[in-house]
Amino acid sequence: MTTIPTSLPTPTRHFGKSSAWDRLRTNRNWLAIWFMLPAAAFLILFLAYPLFLGVWMSFTDDRIGRGGGNFVGLENYEWLKDDSIFWLSVFNTLLYTIVASAIKFAVGLYLALLLNRHMPFKALIRAAVLIPFIVPTVLSAIAFWWIYDSQFSIISWSLIKMGLIDHNINFLGDSSWARGSVIFANIWRGVPFVAITLLAGLQTVSPSLYEAATLDGATSWQRFRFITYPLLTPIIAVVMTFSVLFTFTDFQLIWALTRGGPVNATHLMATLSYQRGILSGRLGEGAAIATAMIPFLMAAIAISWFGMQRRKWQQGTDND
Amino acid sequence: MxxxxxxxxxxxxxxxxxxxxxxxxxxxxxxxxxxxxxxxxxxxxxxxxxxxxxxxxxxxxxxxxxxxxxxxxxxxxxxxxxxxxxxxxxxxxxxxxxxxxxxxxxxxxxxxxxxxxxxxxxxxxxxxxxxxxxxxxxxxxxxxxxxxxxxxxxxxxxxxxxxGLVNYRVAAAEKAGHKTFPKDLAGFADLVKGMNKVGAPAGMALGHASGDANGWVHWALWAHGGRLIDKDNKVVVNSPETAKSLEYVKSLYDNFIPGTASWNDSSNNKAFLAGQLHLTTNGISIYVTAKKEAPAIAEDMNHAHLPAGLDGKTRELxxxxxxxxxxxxxxxxxxxxxxxxxxxxxxxxxxxxxxxxxxxxxxxxxxxxxxxxxxxxxxxxxxxxxxxSTPAGDAEMSENAAAAIADFVVVDMYANYCTGREDVKTAMSSAERAAKRIFRA
Missing domain, CATH: 3.40.190.10 (Periplasmic binding protein-like II)
Structure with a gap:
């Protein structure tokens, strides 16, 4: 602070009736704005601007190569309102997100608890768990594509050789099988993230709490329920928010495996938006589908944000 | 060879x-x-x-x-x-x-x-x-x-x-009772049925395969006199002719190798070259590869145009x-x-x-x-x-027709009916609606 007054031309004025400008110049908040500006500009340029542009586009009839369309109000949304493929994609997205996230959480938590124990080659095993997360999505998707192939699936082949089934399983050609298959692939990819993050959370729990509980005769379920779980809740809230967001907006896996097929049974909102917006060139319609995802994402964020604010969630007690 | x-x-x-x-x-x-x-x-x-x-x-x-x-x-x-x-x-x-x-x-x-x-x-x-x-x-x-x-x-x-022509195994077709490749729709359906019976099934893509799937479903639509749009870009897909073509495609699909609803452009190449698939629509690339890698298949396969439509004309995409x-x-x-x-x-x-x-x-x-x-x-x-023909069929090629094919409107209609997700009427009206959305401007 000292350098700022010395740079003023007439320091005396500073003590007398200083002008608004002088007060502004010495104001810490005013200075802070300038320091924040680069970061803010970055966020506005790369996050806020594209977001608003997308929302704006959904109200236009913009097409590829046109460079800005005409404002058409809610027309794109009106067409979506009774578009069965769109509603199917909403259903698929919700199903995909809810089932995959729930299983990812359950398996991830279980894995984290296992990894938190003392065992030989601990570091090595923990690193190995991360592999599905490290492999580029498209690569793992292609591997799954072969695993699920209608003619060359290794699973079908093995089961036939073992004499358990007599024909290939139609993994990606049958609606229910296809949904199950893509959800499984997503879970395989997403579990390490949940497991490793929860493991980090587990390690912040003080061992003395467990010692005390053991002395009091708590069973392992009680130790989990009354110590681990409450202390882990804030981490769970963060991890699950991310997990839900990633799953909801998933694109690569579906695109590489099924392109939304068979008969749109695995089309998510993200893939449908791409198909309509980029492949068909209808930027306006694609943007409308993408914009329709925002309320769902906001709800997911709101729930976890609300949760993190609450002491009850943070500490697992009833004293709000 | x-x-x-x-x-x-x-x-x-x-x-x-x-x-x-x-x-x-x-x-x-x-x-x-x-x-x-x-x-x-x-x-x-x-x-x-x-x-x-x-x-x-x-x-x-x-x-x-x-x-x-x-x-x-x-x-x-x-x-x-x-x-x-x-x-x-x-x-x-x-x-x-x-x-x-x-x-x-x-x-x-x-x-x-x-x-x-x-x-x-x-x-x-x-x-x-x-x-x-x-x-x-x-x-x-x-x-x-x-x-x-x-x-x-x-x-x-x-x-x-x-x-996008028919690639087929000659021996399998003969076994199914067709010494020469059928020239009409009924003969072709009979061939596909027969091949399935003798354990040498056919298969054509019904997934979102830009080349393979779009090609033959448009042929099926046109062969029965159906159209997505008429000369003036009016959507006319919801018609008795389209319904006939849906039934026809379903009768083929029921005799296909399982999984065609998930196929992309390379699926039929793989299956054909592995000897599991005996008839499909494709470019000549299967034959070119077979000559190098699977001479026995190359020797036994041949190509043919898809059969003529009800009006005796062959229109292919x-x-x-x-x-x-x-x-x-x-x-x-x-x-x-x-x-x-x-x-x-x-x-x-x-x-x-x-x-x-x-x-x-x-x-x-x-x-x-x-x-x-x-x-x-x-x-x-x-x-x-x-x-x-172009994807526009009878109409002039246009931005909208290009969008319709990129959005798989026709492929989805056939896939919806064949996989049993929708009945004939619903499949047609869904396609009609999707096409109207695209051709509205």
């Missing part, structure tokens, strides 16, 4: 004198020729022009090698640089669209189907190039004009098409390969010169030969190339331009 492989020698015997000269041109001769061509060409490339070109990733390796040879000769003769990048069928269009929208990154694209019609305002008028080539090479086939022209101006040059120049390129002359150079007989003939039937020409003279007759199994692919 060797009898089926057209080597240089057999091509020479069959070819005309100019052809022979082209086929034997050494690198030096080619360069000499290219220099002379550049001197005489009506398009003078801008000095130091740098062209970024995007093309689809090849399915026949030799075709790509021949293409790069042409690129190389053009570069040396004119001093231009051409950066060629390759993208798979599915990734090409989004990249081209982004370039069209941002106005940078690419100067020209050699793409699929009706790509220029997706963003006609961004495509340079290439009427001069198309006229020049047409005059010199026996004129354009009608389907070529439909694929290249918007109104009375050319927005793309249709280099070639790959035919083939995968066109148009080349387009973006209107924002800094080097329009160089791009035009390259397009013309590419399709001169001295380049195009060896290239078509290298492609071994994968590139069916729209320019009439190139149907005389010996590649089409040296192996009778290639011959059906010669006539691709004759049977080809």
């Amino acid at each position: 060797t009898g089926f492989t057209p080597d240089r020698r057999s091509l020479l015997k069959g070819g005309g004198i100019t052809l022979a000269a082209a086929a034997t041109m050494s690198a030096d001769q080619l360069l000499g020729y290219a220099k002379a061509w550049a001197q005489a060409s009506p398009w003078k490339p801008e000095p130091g022009a740098k062209i970024n070109m995007l093309r689809w990733k090849r399915f026949v390796e030799a075709e790509d090698v021949a293409f790069m040879k042409i690129v190389d000769a053009f570069q040396k003769a004119t001093g231009c640089t051409i950066n060629v990048s390759n993208e798979s069928y599915d990734d090409l269009q989004p990249k081209a669209s982004v370039a069209a929208n941002t106005g940078q990154g690419l100067d020209m694209v050699w793409g699929l189907y009706s790509l220029p019609f997706l963003f006609p305002t961004k495509c340079m008028d290439v009427t001069d190039v198309a006229d020049y080539l047409g005059k010199k090479n026996g004129g354009w086939a009608e389907s070529g004009k439909k694929y290249g022209m918007l109104g009375n101006k050319w927005i793309g040059v249709p280099v070639a098409a790959t035919g 083939h995968l066109g390969f148009p080349i387009l120049i973006f209107s924002f390129t800094k080097f329009p002359q160089a791009c035009k010169a390259f397009t013309a150079f590419l399709m001169e007989p001295e380049q195009f003939n060896p290239w078509v030969e290298a492609a071994q039937g994968y590139l069916s020409p729209f320019l009439n003279d190139y149907q005389k190339n010996p590649i089409w007759t040296v192996d009778p199994k290639n011959t059906p692919y010669r006539d691709v331009a004759t049977t080809a």
